[in-house]
Amino acid sequence: MHDLAQQIVSGLAQGSIFASLALALVLIYRAMGIINFAQGELAMFTTYIAWQLTQMGLPIWLAFAATVVVAFAGGVALERIVIRPVERANQLTIVIVTLGLFISINGLAGWFWGYIVKAFPTPFPTTPLQIGGVAFSAQDVGVIVVSVVTLGLISLFFQKTKLGLAMRAAALYPEQSRVLGIRVGWMLALGWGLASAVGAISGIMIAPVVFLDPNMMQSVLVYAFAAAVLGGIESPLGAVVGGLVLGVVINLLGTYVDAIGNELRLAAALAIIVVVLLVRPAGLFGRVTVQRV
Amino acid sequence: MPLLETQALHGRYGQIEAIHGVDISVERGAIVALLGANGSGKTSTLRAITGTIKTEGTVLYDGVALHQRTPEGAARLGIAHVPEGRGTLSALTVWENLSLGAFTKSRKHMQERYERAVVYFPWLEERKHQTAGTLSGGEQQMLAIARALMMEPKLMLLDEPSLGLAPMIVRQIFDLLRKINKEDGVSILVAEQNATIALAAADHAYVLEAGHVAVHGPGDELMRDDRVRRSYLGY
Ligand SMILES: Nc1ncnc2c1ncn2[C@@H]1O[C@H](COP(=O)(O)OP(=O)(O)O)[C@@H](O)[C@H]1O
Numbered sequence: 362m363h364d365l366a367q368q369i370v371s372g373l374a375q376g377s378i379f380a381s382l383a384l385a386l387v388l389i390y391r392a393m394g395i396i397n398f399a400q401g402e403l404a405m406f407t408t409y410i411a412w413q414l415t416q417m418g419l420p421i422w423l424a425f426a427a428t429v430v431v432a433f434a435g436g437v438a439l440e441r442i443v444i445r446p447v448e449r450a451n452q453l454t455i456v457i458v459t460l461g462l463f464i465s466i467n468g469l470a471g472w473f474w475g476y477i478v479k480a481f482p483t484p485f486p487t488t489p490l491q492i493g494g495v496a497f498s499a500q501d502v503g504v505i506v507v508s509v510v511t512l513g514l515i516s517l518f519f520q521k522t523k524l525g526l527a528m529r530a531a532a533l534y535p536e537q538s539r540v541l542g543i544r545v546g547w548m549l550a551l552g553w554g555l556a557s558a559v560g561a562i563s564g565i566m567i568a569p570v571v572f573l574d575p576n577m578m579q580s581v582l583v584y585a586f587a588a589a590v591l592g593g594i595e596s597p598l599g600a601v602v603g604g605l606v607l608g609v610v611i612n613l614l615g616t617y618v619d620a621i622g623n624e625l626r627l628a629a630a631l632a633i634i635v636v637v638l639l640v641r642p643a644g645l646f647g648r649v650t651v652q653r654v
Numbered sequence: 655m656p657l658l659e660t661q662a663l664h665g666r667y668g669q670i671e672a673i674h675g676v677d678i679s680v681e682r683g684a685i686v687a688l689l690g691a692n693g694s695g696k697t698s699t700l701r702a703i704t705g706t707i708k709t710e711g712t713v714l715y716d717g718v719a720l721h722q723r724t725p726e727g728a729a730r731l732g733i734a735h736v737p738e739g740r741g742t743l744s745a746l747t748v749w750e751n752l753s754l755g756a757f758t759k760s761r762k763h764m765q766e767r768y769e770r771a772v773v774y775f776p777w778l779e780e781r782k783h784q785t786a787g788t789l790s791g792g793e794q795q796m797l798a799i800a801r802a803l804m805m806e807p808k809l810m811l812l813d814e815p816s817l818g819l820a821p822m823i824v825r826q827i828f829d830l831l832r833k834i835n836k837e838d839g840v841s842i843l844v845a846e847q848n849a850t851i852a853l854a855a856a857d858h859a860y861v862l863e864a865g866h867v868a869v870h871g872p873g874d875e876l877m878r879d880d881r882v883r884r885s886y887l888g889y
């Protein structure tokens with residue numbers, strides 16, 4: 362029983378990292394109708410920035426906060442400089458640009474920091490937490506708390522603020538929004554900023570576990586994509602639930618089903634993508650919108 | 655000085671030019687109708703004014719030439735464009751639609767605008783949390799006008815507000831437009847195929863044919879014009 366509880370919490374911790382990156386994917390997908398393949402590499406790059414800041418003597422939490430700000434600004438700048446020129450091109454063009462970004466950012470990180478795996482300091486205590494007589498890893502619990510707070514803040518931002526509402530409108534109805542005075546181009550840039558900030562958080566949360574190297578986010582991106590598809594690629598809530606479910610399922614399968622183990626987890630994630638797309642193309646939370654003309 | 659004046663306004667979709675030098679003006683406080691058959695260039699004229707399509711020519715607004723016209727820029731200057739098809743943000747609620755109309759305003763100002771809009775459309779209050787896409791066509795048209803009011807406009811551009819609506823609803827909508835024009839001092843440029851109702855409300859009207867102004871004059875004069883009567887009024 363204790364073991365099961367630990368495995369579930371551990372799965373939730375991993376799942377909340379998938380959820381964060383999945384949310385980043387969904388934010389861009391809703392605004393542009395494409396998957397940003399560079400999302401994971403952006404998260405990796407910003408995690409290196411956090412590492413660099415800790416090397417320069419900044420406490421980890423300060424480095425964390427500074428990195429989130431830098432990631433936000435970087436995401437905005439990237440949209441304005443790289444994506445904006447192709448904003449009106451067809452979606453395949455934009456996808457190819459994000460693939461180009463994937464390769465460039467990966468190469469840039471290798472060039473700056475090398476390919477040798479680096480340890481990343483954990484922002485959480487290393488002693489286990491005792492909850493109800495069960496020892497949980499403080500890292501796991503900390504990751505869950507940080508992710509829940511992040512996702513909660515983002516949800517509040519979109520539901521309760523005028524800017525968040527305008528971003529939703531600009532993503533769904535660009536033409537109509539412009540007529541209302543909303544600068545749709547800037548809303549898109551803010552979306553890239555937010556996505557990249559959330560991605561940075563996922564990178565920093567997972568780096569103490571998987572260690573830092575330029576390819577660290579690649580499998581996470583696949584899990585995040587699986588989570589987004591599972592939840593419904595247009596649904597932020599779906600991305601979060603999809604991430605958590607996937608994290609727990611993958612972790613339990615890997616632990617209790619010997620045939621899967623560690624090696625086949627990624628394959629299991631891919632199998633989940635395929636099955637969901639077959640059974641429910643819109644995903645668990647994807648919905649048909651009601652519209653009268 | 656008119657509130658809005660276009661001089662030799664052209665508008666194009668890619669290589670296709672839709673309007674070929676349209677001159678119209680809207681006096682301050684006036685209701686002006688833009689008439690014409692389907693495809694004559696009414697929508698394109700409105701879109702050219704706000705810069706939604708590629709344009710050449712001059713648009714003077716409040717005496718100032720609008721260079722580099724963009725829809726968001728026009729909105730910020732007080733031009734509320736109620737587009738063809740009403741521009742309903744259908745997955746959002748009625749309240750969200752309205753508050754986006756006042757996107758550029760402070761929260762306090764937004765509340766004031768809302769109270770003003772509810773004077774004309776009291777039913778909005780109890781339908782605030784309804785998804786806008788589930789409203790009837792007439793309600794969506796009214797929501798679009800209410801949202802335009804939220805923008806505190808000096809000028810409203812309406813694109814076929816009567817489209818697809820029952821005659822009684824159309825009359826109701828034009829009565830409200832007249833009221834908004836008189837009581838809020840909003841000047842109105844309304845594109846319509848329904849010439850009868852539009853001419854009855856308009857101080858001045860332009861008739862477009864194939865992207866040109868064919869005839870224009872005071873509303874009552876056009877109503878007596880043989881050509882207009884035959885082509886657009888059907889008697
Ligand atoms: N999106 C578009 N692409 C190409 N041509 C268009 C487009 N919209 C309108 N047109 C053309 O522009 C002309 C004027 O159309 P429009 O302004 O929509 O007229 P109206 O609103 O009076 O029905 C028509 O010849 C129409 O075919």
Ligand SMILES: [Mg+2]
Pocket residue numbers: 696697698738813814
């Ligand atoms: Mg039209």
